[in-house]
Amino acid sequence: MEEAIPRIQQAHRWEMQILRWCMSDAALRTQILRFIDCLPALESPREVVQHLKEYFPLRSGVLPLPLRLGLAATSPRLITAGAVASATRHTVSTMARLFLAGADLKEAFGRIGQLEGQGFQVSVDLLGEATTSQAEAQRYTQRYLEIIREWRSHLSSTPHLSLKLSSLAFPFEPVDPEGAWRQIRPRFSRILQAAFEQGGFVNVDMEQVALRDLTLTLTQRTLDEQFPGESRVGVVIQAYLKDSEEVTRGLIRWVISRKAPVTVRLVRGAYWDSEVIRSRQLGWPCPVYTEKAETDASFDRLTDLLFEHHDHLRIAVATHNLRSIAHAIAKAQELRAPQSHWEAQLLYGMGEAIQWAIHRHRIPVRIYTPVGELIPGMAYLVRRILENSSHNSFLAANLLEHERAAH
Secondary structure (H helix, E strand, O other): OOOOOOHHHHOOHHHHHHHHHHHHOHHHHHHHHHHHHHHHHOOOHHHHHHHHHHHOOHHHOOOOHHHHHHHHOEOOOOEOHHHHHHHHHHHHHHHHHOOOOEOOHHHHHHHHHHHHHOOOEEEEEEOOOOOOOHHHHHHHHHHHHHHHHHHHHHOOOOOEEEEOHHHHOOOOOOOOHHHHHHHHHHHHHHHHHHHHHOOOEEEEOOOOHHHHHHHHHHHHHHHHHHOOOOOOEEEEEEOOEOOHHHHHHHHHHHHHHHOOOOEEEEEOOOOHHHHHHHHHHHOOOOOEOOOHHHHHHHHHHHHHHHHOOOOOOEEEEEOOOHHHHHHHHHHHHHOOOOHHHEEEEEEOOOOHHHHHHHHHOOOOEEEEEEEOOHHHHHHHHHHHHHHOOOOOOHHHHHHHHHHHHHO
16 A cells, blocks of 8 residues: 655645744754644634734744734734734644544544554544543543444444543542542443443553552553453553652553553653642652653653563553664563564654554554543644654654755
């Protein structure tokens, strides 16, 4: 089958330019991402233009000339605020759609079907976390149940979901674990039961370190009390946390004791900026490594640790770092881990060339696929660009390759 052209290279020229700015100028990147993060809350065109001018003062010269001219021309006699606001929303929406499979299930299932037709597997993440009301938590529960019900009507595979427990409860606070448990238990159990009845799988994602222990505790408690022999469940370990090895060893002991494997999804972590800022504000020790090399080394150590216990658990190596992927392949071969015991996972819309390279080596590749409306998609877009905007990132590499091809 002919490989698809990476979608990141099919983006409109304007959106590509914004991504280049995000990677080339740290100060501009911060302002652009701050603006993107607040855009969904801006209700009128006047507010959009006002925020554009506040975030990007014309006299600063931080924006390229065409955008500075467009902002300077906003007046009833020239370019209207409505036109600028509409163009801004369209541009940001198009950027977000590079990394989201769809705003609704019909659109998402169509794209998922294409990925599965190319030989990839998929895990669907319904965007939204840290719900702000009981009603919102209930709506998220119902949407997950809807995805499970509709899955087999559109796809030949079985449901594979990724969810955050904070989306199923309000409040979801470590200071009140029993209160969180009373809310999580019925909703989480309904989703698990519905997925298992369809032969599906549910992965529990991680967020800020403040919620990690509560997330692990409630996941383990649910499985121990209600699904003691079930293995179609996964949890996440974040390599950028300094105590991840200790947490992983405890998780392995639990898996061995329950005598039913679970999948451990190893990631680097997507909340680095907020963790560093919060720890500085509160005067606490920083919970994350502050050097990339330290996180890389942690990822490798955890990869080794997980593969050393491949008889007791399943492993998902979730990274776009080619060296880390190669390390995992070498470790799997060294320890003769069956191919059914591990897979590579990558993010939707990012690093398609890497996905195909792994796929050619007959290693299962699962695409982590976000689905959702624009507003919750904004936070996801900001995290992804922050996470991958260094010159060493796959996103930078894709854009650089696109530049070479264009000249």
